[in-house]
Amino acid sequence: MVLGSDLEMQTGSTPEQMGSNSELLDKLNAQQVEAVTAGWGPCLVIAGAGSGKTTVLTRRIAYLLTEMQQEAETVLAVTFTNKAAQEMKNRIEKIVGWQTSRRTMIGTFHSICARLLRFDIEDYTTPEGHKLKSNFVIYDETDSLSLMKGVISRLNLDDKVFVPRDIRYQISALKNDGYTAQLYAQEAKSYREGRLSEIFLAYHSDLARNNAMDFDDLILTFTQVLKTCPGVRTRYHHRFRHIMVDEFQDTNRAQFDLIRLLAEPAEEVLGQDPWLERTLMVVGDVDQSIYSWRKADYKIMLSFQSDFKPARLIKLEENYRSTATILDVANSIIANNSERIDKVLRCNRGKGGKVQCFEAQDEIDEAYYVVEELKRLNARGRTLKEVVILYRTNAQSRAIEEVLVRNHIPYTMVGGKRFYERQEIKDVLAYLKLIYNPADGQSFNRVINVPRRGLGKTTVDRLNQYALDSGISPVQACLEAEGIRDIAPKTGKSLREFGEMVNRWHMLSKTIPVSQLLDTLLKETKYIDKLQEDATSAKDELALGRIENVRELVAVAQEFEKTADEPDLDSFLTRISLVSDLDAVREGEDSVTLMTLHAAKGLEFPIVFLAGLEEGLFPHMRSLDSETAMEEERRLMYVGVTRAEDSLYLTLARKRMVLGRGPAGGSGFSSNYTVPSRFLREITPGLLAGYYPPPAGERREAISHDDPFVTGGFGGGQSRGGGGGNNYGNNYGGNSRPTNYGGNSRPNNYGGGGGSSGSYGGGANRSGNSPYDSRPQQPAKPRAMRMDPNQPPDKTAHSSEINAPVAFERLSVGDKVQHAKFGVGTVVQVIGEKDKELYNVEFDEAGRRLLDPRFAKLIKTS
DNA sequence: CTGTTTTGACTTTTT
């Protein structure tokens, strides 16, 4: 942001003024200038965390358009997420104006391929001999998996031996490595490979019959189109003369092949530079490669210079983002990786405060710690939108969300159970897909009897068989259903009516906007009415939420019509299929952001919480027995740490519930407690304040039940006139954490059976589930938190003040106290001097505990 | 064919 901000200040100027050389290079360091102004030819930019690579990329594009007088159509920029693409588009628009920027092509590999395939797919025949039409649909993982199940059972293979899920993954991996079904068939040697190849082929013929592609096909197929369709490659090759790829360390083989086909210059014209008026710039950081499970391979980046011969190398090594302490933490961790290129990252900021580390009792306690810190930060004038809470697995968000809701802190969750993966959204989208592409059998099967039309499995099977035999689409088969033997006349009529309905909508879809199409189909199918019935008859307690979600989808469609370049069904479906995290954070909305570490790639926040630093969770269990996987986890940790600008908090829980079943990693009696993450121990000791993990090998039981324990402290908080911190013991009272969370804030399904997680509680729009609208929900309105956005954050003072003492209620021996978790007790001992006191409390139920009043919420009752 | 009950998968990360 340090670098980005100056661009934003220029919005008042006209595009002509903006393009001037001096402004494009304003405030850049020498290496950044070199990258922005690099001449023709290939160029590798090694950009460490926080080194301003987004700024460099956007200005590079602007530079090409203005200083180097290149046409906007010749620019192709590949980003890792749709959100990054949007961000880049916006920034470029500000520099060169909308008229120019809209002509560039910026997007993810997937969305770019999807868009281009619509034009060229009909000229293409797959190596297996299939043809697709331009109205193909994109299958997500669920669609693809159910197709796979069908294939495996059709081939009479045992789904215990050939687990559809695993097979799907293997085939996906093959495609990411650049294998088509046909190519793999030639290489398959062993028995199992032979079967796999059969499945691969059959799966693809099924996809083709449905006129569908999965995610991986988008890239692979477009690459094939370039290779095999005459003239296509030349056309695009001629058009895209300036290609930029961000996050290049996470490129896989299939994507690299594609880039190579597009970028590599045509054969040399005698005596002329083949790269004349052509450029290829790839940007990345090997230490941030975290997608190898998707077949990303950072070695592709390492060999870039030999793959593209006269490649120039530029290193951006100055970090403008984080404090020196945060960088030191990051560096001390990543240094433990061996598969690594040594790299310097020079810090451009002050030392900053220590990184706070806290050990909580359990995941709820951990969340409470975060909330308490949020309140303290608030008191210092920091706003919620400066804060992100990161975690390794999506499941971890639950406890945090619960506590945030309880404390009325608005939040925005990125990812999670994705909006479009919900049952009701998939239903409605399946209708749209079927309308768009009547050959889509998966969607057909999904909606044929939703809502109930009296069409069961037997009927559908027979119909599908008929469709298959006659080589027609399932929708067409419906129209002919009354003539099919074995189908009762009455059933046939229902089928015909369904087919006619879809056909009618199909025609309609060409003339009316998507949102109206949605309205029509929801009305005619009575989809919402049925849900309403379910809701009132209490059949489905989630029904109300589902209605909300469907309404949300209609709103999304309306929004789409307003903003999209081509607001048709076609681009709506493509977008919905490929977007998961669209504008997660609304401009101006003051809320905390929650997301996984993976989702945080490329982002930065002044204040970062990183939760769940426990062995088995982070690093994740599945990486424990592979050194390569462990190094990837470590890179993930590196990514997490380097998101932080000013303050970083690391937390872990002594106990953690997993699937309601007890602690993670936990078989056996002795492993009731979690083990602190090895990454904590890898941090140079002086950099952490609060908790520091015991030496390796020391058994966790050393801090056992009867022994007193100390909740992590604030690194001996330097006394500094009792400013910032304040009454957090007070309004937080002992009752804010009742043993069962039967809170009354959400009437729906919160009250009942012990500790309900509140998913869907209060309806569908549980913050952040919608990719489009993440407004915090009504009960979470910022009531308790009044963060004043007008009050500027105090960046300079902040980092040192983080260690300031927190006010707490002073106690002495004999005082009766109430604790949220341990109940009622009596202080039996006071340890340590003032401001750092610890209280030894004898609880009626929970025994004797040593507590730090700056964390433990002790309410004096006598 | 529908409605209910039971099983079982899920929790690594995402385009």
Add this chain to the structure above:
DNA sequence: GTCAAAACAG
């Protein structure tokens, strides 16, 4: 502990 798919009963 949650959800959806599969299995079962009517």
